[in-house]
Amino acid sequence: MKAAILKSLGQPLAIEQIPAPELGTGEVIVDVVAAPVLPYANEVFSGERRYSMELPIVPGCGAIGRVRASGPDATHLKVGDWVFCDPTVRSRDDALMPDITLQGWSARSEGGLRLQRFYHDGPLAEMIRMPTENAIRIGDIDPTDAARWCALVVLLVPYGGLLAASLQAGETLLVSGATGNFGSACVAVALAMGARCVVAPGRNQKVLDDLQRRFGERVRTVRLSGDEDEDRARMLLAAPGPIDCVLDLLPPSAPTKVVRTALMTVRPYGRVILMGGVGMLGGDELSLPYPWLMRNDITVRGKWMCPPEAVTRMAGLIRAGLLDLGHFDVTTFALDAANEAVDHAAAHGGPFNITVIQP
Structure with missing residues (x-):
């Protein structure tokens, strides 16, 4: 062959x-x-x-x-x-x-x-x-x-993270890295699963505008400035209520402070899923404040790929018309x-x- x-x-x-x-x-x-x-x-x-x-x-x-x-x-x-x-x-x-x-x-x-x-x-x-x-x-x-x-290869990666997060219909999700290949797919999958709103931060205004055009009011885009406190405040302001879950899909080239900025928008008792590549090529490790994690009862979980049953469920979302491959x-x-x-x-x-x- x-x-x-x-x-x-x-x-x-x-x-x-x-x-x-x-x-x-x-x-x-x-x-x-x-x-x-x-x-x-x-x-x-x-x-x-x-x-x-x-x-x-x-x-x-x-x-x-x-x-x-x-x-x-x-x-x-x-x-x-x-x-x-x-x-x-x-x-x-x-x-x-x-x-x-x-x-x-x-x-x-x-x-x-x-x-x-x-x-x-x-x-x-x-x-x-x-x-x-x-x-x-x-x-x-x-x-x-x-x-x-x-x-499916692109969609299943964030789907694995959303299943690990136990994302529920009606919840608000923030996708860190929303303007990337996997991050934009995560926006589509989360909406198909019934998310009330997806907050989509990023630097690429063209991609942010495209996400808004494709998915409408359930997507709230945020243009990042690079200032950690300002960006976190703008993400929180964009959400219609408390952010239940944050899923990080940033690539290895992203600085850790961008990851931290997004992760610390999650509400008390919220969930954080790490699926990106930050740190794979060296550089600073991700630093999160111990008192914030402990006192707010934050769940942080790493996730690689997806469980086997995710493929069958994803095919079901597609065949039900909830997820459009035409995108x-x-x-x-x-x-x-x-x-x-x-x-x-x-x-x-x-x-x-x-x-x-x-x-």
Whole structure:
């Protein structure tokens, strides 16, 4: 089969023929129909992001495809089923503390790296081998819509955070990093879940105006000035009432004071979810005042990715018409043009833009 291969950091992807994956027990082979290229893929492939992966590797992070073959442990999957290829692979030998690898993308801890050595290659290829539980049915779709369904990769990350926060219909959410790729998706998902209001701070006025245009009065935008006290006061003023939850999705380049400014808008007994990349490239650590956390009974939780059932629930939100994939502008590339796709994704990584490779 044909695949795009990252052989060394800082070098272009090599488009080559490699052996097709072989099916094992507990596994599924999926024909990849569409695989997204994340806006920061160039930073991963250059080594700038310092992701833990062993080369060479067929990279990628999630895909839409159709089941080609499944093992004896699959009791529902059928050949031809449309599935989301969930990249979050969890070890099966410790239900309490499973190691995790993002297949074709990154590993968490030494255990995750060991897992990556087995479930190594990602979806920038004609086929992918993955654990049975990671091929999650999404129901019948028009083949011409497969690329647009790749928006799941972007939507599921903040959805995982909102589920971890137990966001309830009628609550007010503040999205730190709302003008980014994942942050803007978080705005859409929170509204689909019934949020009363989403406060969306950011520096990019064009994106803030676009969020307001797309979603109307339930989104309250705040242009950040860089002054911590002033920005916090303006966020609180924008909200129609107490802010129940803050979800941070800021990238590694953001300073920690911007994170702190947003987090400390949450009400007493409120929840804070950390999902961004701040601190991954070094620099200051996030500092929050102990007395404020303790006396206001604030819950702070880190969250990476989403639980498996999130895919099924997200597909339900889409099919119910609560979440519109039509928000996303999609640009597709053939597998032979994988390097051009990586460059395009980096240059067009704004909100509601997705770049997709269709093998």
